[in-house]
Amino acid sequence: MKNKLIELKDLTKNFDDQQVLRGINLDIYENEFLTLLGPSGCGKTTTLRIIAGFDEPSSGQVLFNGIEISKVPPYKREINTVFQKYALFPYLNVADNIAFGLNLKKMDKSVIAQKVSRMLKMVGLEGFEKRDVTLLSGGQQQRVAIARALVNEPKVLLLDEPLGALDAKIRKQMQTELKKIQREVGITFIYVTHDQEEALSMSDAVVVMNNGEIQQIGSPTDIYNEPENRFVADFIGESNIIEGHMIKDFLVEFDGYTFECVDKGFPENEEIEVVLRPEDLDIVEPDKAQITGVVKNVTFKGVHYEIIVETESRTYMVHTTDYAEVGRKVGLSFGPEDIHVMWKMGAY
Amino acid sequence: MRRPKNGGVWMILPLYLFTIVFVAGPLLYVLALSFAKANDGYGVTWAFNLENYKRILDPVYQNTFKQSFQLALTSTVLNCLIGYPFGYFMARLPEKKKKHAMIGLMLPFWVNSLIRLYGWIIILQKKGLLNHLLKSLHLIDKPLKILYSYPAVVIGMLYVLFPFMALSVYSSAEKLDWSLVEAARDLGASKTKAFWTVTFRLTLPGLLSGVILTFIPSMGLFFIADILGGNKIVLVGSLIQEQMTRGSNWPFAAALAVVLLILTTLMIMLYRKITNAKQLEGVGWE
Numbered sequence: 001m002k003n004k005l006i007e008l009k010d011l012t013k014n015f016d017d018q019q020v021l022r023g024i025n026l027d028i029y030e031n032e033f034l035t036l037l038g039p040s041g042c043g044k045t046t047t048l049r050i051i052a053g054f055d056e057p058s059s060g061q062v063l064f065n066g067i068e069i070s071k072v073p074p075y076k077r078e079i080n081t082v083f084q085k086y087a088l089f090p091y092l093n094v095a096d097n098i099a100f101g102l103n104l105k106k107m108d109k110s111v112i113a114q115k116v117s118r119m120l121k122m123v124g125l126e127g128f129e130k131r132d133v134t135l136l137s138g139g140q141q142q143r144v145a146i147a148r149a150l151v152n153e154p155k156v157l158l159l160d161e162p163l164g165a166l167d168a169k170i171r172k173q174m175q176t177e178l179k180k181i182q183r184e185v186g187i188t189f190i191y192v193t194h195d196q197e198e199a200l201s202m203s204d205a206v207v208v209m210n211n212g213e214i215q216q217i218g219s220p221t222d223i224y225n226e227p228e229n230r231f232v233a234d235f236i237g238e239s240n241i242i243e244g245h246m247i248k249d250f251l252v253e254f255d256g257y258t259f260e261c262v263d264k265g266f267p268e269n270e271e272i273e274v275v276l277r278p279e280d281l282d283i284v285e286p287d288k289a290q291i292t293g294v295v296k297n298v299t300f301k302g303v304h305y306e307i308i309v310e311t312e313s314r315t316y317m318v319h320t321t322d323y324a325e326v327g328r329k330v331g332l333s334f335g336p337e338d339i340h341v342m343w344k345m346g347a348y
Numbered sequence: 349m350r351r352p353k354n355g356g357v358w359m360i361l362p363l364y365l366f367t368i369v370f371v372a373g374p375l376l377y378v379l380a381l382s383f384a385k386a387n388d389g390y391g392v393t394w395a396f397n398l399e400n401y402k403r404i405l406d407p408v409y410q411n412t413f414k415q416s417f418q419l420a421l422t423s424t425v426l427n428c429l430i431g432y433p434f435g436y437f438m439a440r441l442p443e444k445k446k447k448h449a450m451i452g453l454m455l456p457f458w459v460n461s462l463i464r465l466y467g468w469i470i471i472l473q474k475k476g477l478l479n480h481l482l483k484s485l486h487l488i489d490k491p492l493k494i495l496y497s498y499p500a501v502v503i504g505m506l507y508v509l510f511p512f513m514a515l516s517v518y519s520s521a522e523k524l525d526w527s528l529v530e531a532a533r534d535l536g537a538s539k540t541k542a543f544w545t546v547t548f549r550l551t552l553p554g555l556l557s558g559v560i561l562t563f564i565p566s567m568g569l570f571f572i573a574d575i576l577g578g579n580k581i582v583l584v585g586s587l588i589q590e591q592m593t594r595g596s597n598w599p600f601a602a603a604l605a606v607v608l609l610i611l612t613t614l615m616i617m618l619y620r621k622i623t624n625a626k627q628l629e630g631v632g633w634e
Binding site: 079101 | 354525527528530531532533534535536537538539541546549
């Protein structure tokens, strides 16, 4: 078992009359790539700012290696931040930007130069020492920002939507590189994003947040395959969410049919919600499936077709490589393991 | 983008004409005048001579220049000390209060500064508001003699020029990216350290242009010394004005003006060299 590095206990935060965090409990481990994921205004950035020390929680505790730090100023924490818009000092060149923290520690000049060039090598900007930061591209500025934070050898690196301002291609490239850097330096990364794909592809653990509360904590696969509620299912990937009843263990009813499933542990006849991922549905001949409908719309998405099927009760979204023309009567087929049953959630 | 072949010249011609007629022309006239000779009664004789400039070397006039420079320096330094914090904190106010502060700062501009300076006479005079206040607070027994003294002139200068400094600092503090300050804090800087390494560094252009905007006028503003300094403090500005009107020695006044212009230009060139002020805000030099 890995060691706990940061523990958030019952964190709340109010700005004026607005409650931004409503009791956050979270353990963050050493050497972990953890992502706070959620729509804007969900409290993910506030959580990050509290860990960094820029904001104080209204109540609750922040423990770092078991010691309460919520009143410790940012410059005394072994935590560094990569800011959303890089926040590089425009009047310093690349090397001086990176050396900012080391210079404050009055480190030896030759040691600083050595560390700076090692960092530049790691982020792929060898020989950029004397460059003017304002003339670098967005991706390069972001690399400088990462080097500037990591050169201080923090125990935790906080990243606040660091790739938000980059275009799609460089974004993808930086995602791979960030993950590589994290493995290389072997410290904890806490990453904030609203991009679910980014969260799933980079993280060891994903924390889905909404409305100042944690909705689910888990590995990317868990979060995707086993969403705990409608919000998570809806926010992560695309899904068909259907209301139904849990008749008994391994048997669920929705849209007027009963299906075998792999879920258990719900009370009998409990009202539940079912998630069916579009890619788990197959288009078959109408007589080979319980649920049948008519194809309403077909969109070519590159790898697959997105087919909208209208049944008696609702419309289903299907992702499949098979083509079915509009107006055709089809059946929807899926296996017991494709059905995921969730607790029904109040309004969110 | 390609320059338009014709037309461009005609578009900016009015600007050139305006500059020639209202800026270059009068300056050249003053320059020519400074080499002329004053008639006994009224008018000038256009006979080239250097007498006017030689007269400035007289210790009395040298002293006037020195006094003007000292006063300008004093008021500019004080202006920095008061104007910088004012502009800085104003930029940090919440939006609504910022607006109020701005109105407060601009309001005096709606009243002629001459009239406002007469107001200071009422405040500073022997039986004035200030002495009354200090006395009722038992801070002094005898009324202070502030009016018609050096401090009164400094106060007047500060009062008239303060908004320029405050607004200049404000405009650069307003644009400051606060995430840079947070970045400095994050990288190990204490609050004070972050202020000096980031905030002050980035608002320096505002302060530097504030210095220019306050120093140049304070070398020439004659009416402040006239109104609040009585006849005791003679500045170059007042001297020029006196020679133009009562002395009716236009050539000598012109020579004084030329020397003042040259000295001010030299000082600003020196200042820009020292501060390496490529970054002067709102003063379009480069």
